[in-house]
Amino acid sequence: MTGRVPGQGDAGGSGPAAAANPAYSVTIRVPRGVRADIDAVIAAGPGAITCYADEPDPAGRRITLDADSGPTLTWLLSALRNRLGADLLQTEDPVFVVASTGKLTQALCASVTTGHDLALLDADADRRVIRHLATHPTHTDLFTGRPRRVALLSDASAVLDFEPLAAEAALPAVESQAVHLHRATGLDVIPMPIAARDAAELGRAIGMLAPGFAATVLVHTHVSHIDAVRAAQLPSATPLLDTVNDGLAVAATAAVLTHLRGRGVRPQSARVAVVDPARGGDLAGLLLAAGIRDLTLYDPLAFGIQPLHRLAAHLDLLVDLIGLASPPEQVPVLRTRPETPPPLASATSGPRPLHALPGLLRAAVRTHRPISAAARLAAVQALVDLTPPGGLLPPVDHPRLTPAVADAAARALAAD
Template sequence: MTESDHAPDTGLCRISADTDGLPALLRLRTLLRERLGVELIHLGDPALDAAATATATATATATATGKVTQRLCVPVGTARERDLLDSEADHRVIQHLILNPDSVDSCTGRRRRIALISNASAVADLGPLPAATVLPALESAAAHLRRATGLDVHPLPVTAHTPQDLAATATALAPGFAAVCLSHTHPAYVGAVRAALEHTGTPLVDTTGHAHAVAVVAATLNALHHKAVPTRTAHVILAGADRGGHLFGLLLAIGVGSLTLHETGTPPEHPAGPADLLVDLTGVPAPEDGTPVLRACPQELPPLQETARRPHPFHTLAALLATAAHSRRLTRHHLLTAARALADLAGPGQLLPSIDQPGLAQALAAAIARDPAHSTDA
């Protein structure tokens, strides 16, 4: 697939070509240079360009802005307006907050600010990485979430070599944010952060344990529905429960009648014959007894254009963050309501709606807000 246009700043012809992998890309680059000459071909990777979002200047240099940036909301054009940002004005606001501690959100931008944190301890199938290398993924997530919610999402890679280190960092950051979101973070670290934030008043949203789990539950509901299998009588096998966060508990809470955990090294088959569904979080082979498989490995997410068939955290992450920021909590009931609403929004024959379906995040957040029931924090 190719497309071409002309660069507005130079007038040069730009041609974009997609390849099926790095080897093909390297062969294409070699072929172009051999046929057309190095001096005529200037090669670049659009993924790197999008990550940097470089802005050219008059001196032909470029400044990388990244995928997200800040904008100034308060006017500073006059001396009077600048005085309202001076230390004396700040002291007046601080004194007001000392006397009225519950007015922090009304006096600052905290209620629309999300801390998107990762220590790069679980980046896809790459394993633990240096914290800075996860920043492109955090910026992409921040761009999606900003587009879907309008919230200010701040990507924050953190060097933390132990769960206690990451928990301490998240606790220290919590006062400045309406919610903390963990992404590309190992479950052991997630558990430590959750425990540390319990008494801070700042809710935690986990990309895998919450958002991805809710999408998997919705896909499970529709997979069973398409087979005309009632949830209460369904036999479901879950492979890799340790990777699913709250998934095991949510499947039980949603009413799955029989749930079998598959252990690594054993055949993923139901002892009483073919199960109604195998929910696979690990990449196990398909059972030989004909059990249908829902592939939902959180380390191998589907391309965004294929999210009507496979679960992705972006199905629900925006709505869960909006809920957490608004209500300052995220409960198990919120997750169950989101799962049911997401399943209902899928089109005919689909397991899930596409994450690009207009108004998806708003519809899920509204469904959660309409449901008055509450339970213990998830």
């Protein structure tokens, strides 16, 4: 036994067997006739290097090369400069090129072609709508863009595997999440890092921003801050979602159920342990609600690793939220570390917030209600139903994923 849930790989691995990864790529412009030199550099690389694209360019050729890691990319750039010299006309890093675009932008919904159009966007027109809303506050969603607008907030306290960052440094990750949520839901998702000194200040910022949005989503925010904000019971009626409770925990619960289904083990008779459960938000509660009766919550900092290895022989599945360096080999391990999600292209191999969050967000916006435990459990079942036999999870770009989760959650919210 490998000690890993079948289909799960090492997300972001950079060992000798790692495949080339577009996150470590370079685009070069070169004259025609130097491809043999480039191929020689690729062949001599210390790690995996592949040619993703070789296209005509006014200067000759425009070639994009993908490496398997940061060190391999650094070696590749140096080797190309040494081998090609003046024939290396230009280099650019696609990751930074994409980041410099901001990744998404606003689109005009109102016409601005004529003076008549502009008058409908001027002070007199605004004054009429504002007077109406002042006396009919329930009409705000009828006469503004709020129903399709979502605030995507982060206090930069849990950005991937970084220590807490300055808020602006989190923008690339928050912008990427905004792109994914927009693609999946069609909503206007506005990325906003918040320079909050603590969870209380973050909660106040959420409350102040809420009137302009149909929902607020916390992303790249430490689970302890999320818990504190939720415990504060903000006065706003705007639904608040987060990537832990409304994303990762839901997807991980579905993955547990599909793994057990594939092994012919009923949830009620399964023995499951969660390592470092505090990282998973309400994962333990969802697992219990989904029918897991024998659930061990294991804190490796308090008890060390050896007792876990002794326990493993009696388990059907180990859910690893911390990223164990040497997980037990006697039991399948579901890797669920929030900081190192599986690549999007292979997210059927492990849970990601995007499996559940877009659908739950749609349900919250549609019903104007906060997401409940029943809605999360309904989302779990929707994910299980969409997973093919022998699979762990559906792909995050499955065309029915977001609608199925949204419909299931909306029905649960209506029944609450």
